[in-house]
Amino acid sequence: MTARVGVVVFPGSSDDTDAARAVHLAGGEPVRLWHDDPALYGVDAVVLPGGASYGDYLRGGAIARFAPVMHTIIDAALNGLPVLGIGNGFQILCEAHLLPGALARNQHLTFRSRNQWLRIETSATAWTNAFRPGQEVLMPVKHGYGRYVADRRTLDELEATGRVVVRYLRGNPNGSEHDIAGIANAAGNVVGLMPHPEYAVEALTGPSLDGLGVFTSTLKHLAGAPA
Amino acid sequence: MARVVVDVMLKPEILDPQGQAVANALPRLGIEDVSSVRVGRRIEIEFNGDSVDPQEQLARAQEIADKLLANPVIEDFTIRLAEAGSERTDVPA
Numbered sequence: 001m002t003a004r005v006g007v008v009v010f011p012g013s014s015d016d017t018d019a020a021r022a023v024h025l026a027g028g029e030p031v032r033l034w035h036d037d038p039a040l041y042g043v044d045a046v047v048l049p050g051g052a053s054y055g056d057y058l059r060g061g062a063i064a065r066f067a068p069v070m071h072t073i074i075d076a077a078l079n080g081l082p083v084l085g086i087g088n089g090f091q092i093l094c095e096a097h098l099l100p101g102a103l104a105r106n107q108h109l110t111f112r113s114r115n116q117w118l119r120i121e122t123s124a125t126a127w128t129n130a131f132r133p134g135q136e137v138l139m140p141v142k143h144g145y146g147r148y149v150a151d152r153r154t155l156d157e158l159e160a161t162g163r164v165v166v167r168y169l170r171g172n173p174n175g176s177e178h179d180i181a182g183i184a185n186a187a188g189n190v191v192g193l194m195p196h197p198e199y200a201v202e203a204l205t206g207p208s209l210d211g212l213g214v215f216t217s218t219l220k221h222l223a224g225a226p227a
Numbered sequence: 228m229a230r231v232v233v234d235v236m237l238k239p240e241i242l243d244p245q246g247q248a249v250a251n252a253l254p255r256l257g258i259e260d261v262s263s264v265r266v267g268r269r270i271e272i273e274f275n276g277d278s279v280d281p282q283e284q285l286a287r288a289q290e291i292a293d294k295l296l297a298n299p300v301i302e303d304f305t306i307r308l309a310e311a312g313s314e315r316t317d318v319p320a
Contacts, residue, residue: 066295
């Protein structure tokens with residue numbers, strides 16, 4: 001049976017169509033979820049897409065975190081539902097306390113849009129198990145608030161428990177602590193990424209096809225592969 | 228009517244590149260004696276009705292700030308009551 005992957009649409013989401021397309025290209029069935037509707041319609045996984053939910057007012061993700069659909073997603077994530085947040089979606093996961101830390105303004109104050117080399121640090125998550133640990137991949141980054149910050153204890157814990165999922169290579173685009181581009185929760189089902197895998201799924205438009213692995217990972221995970 | 232004012236600032240240990248950019252611009256104004264600038268956000272809240280106890284307003288503003296207005300990972304906030312008219316918030320430019 002084809003896995004159904006929900007893609008949430010918030011007011012101000014801009015990458016939801018591309019995220020849904022990436023799910024489709026990976027072999028899954030994308031299902032649009034609406035921010036104001038708490039129902040998840042039986043989806044097997046959820047993507048919180050990039051963009052500027054609620055205009056990024058106050059802080060990126062701060063208002064989206066209280067959307068009706070997020071109440072359901074937070075409960076489901078705590079019970080093991082695979083959830084991926086990309087860009088603004090990563091900010092929402094931090095605001096919702098599903099992931100530790102926060103994403104602050106880029107150190108150089110510049111919105112950074114470029115193709116970025118990354119290293120996949122662990123395959124032990126529901127969103128990276130199709131990669132080899134140490135694999136180098138190329139995906140776009142595009143953000144003004146992507147600098148990952150957390151207190152030293154949190155950073156030490158993330159490093160010690162293998163929860164730094166992706167790191168920036170050959171140049172840190174935002175001043176992120178420990179060159180962190182993506183992290184996971186302790187169970188490995190919730191992952192936040194600042195780079196955009198959904199824009200690296202087709203030769204015509206992307207710098208690589210490396211992003212597909214993120215979406216095939218969760219399909220593999222749902223088919224029973226260990227996280 | 229009482230108004231509650233919430234000031235949100237980045238924690239001292241969190242780099243504030245926006246404040247640094249402002250500080251770096253000051254010499255262009257001929258101002259050379261500023262050692263630090265940090266940029267924060269001020270939020271004003273008014274509750275319905277006049278009868279709400281000010282202490283209760285402060286408590287509820289505290290809850291609002293804790294849950295939504297500030298991100299405790301990177302920001303601190305302070306809360307105070309400001310009587311309407313007691314301070315000018317609409318100073319003409």
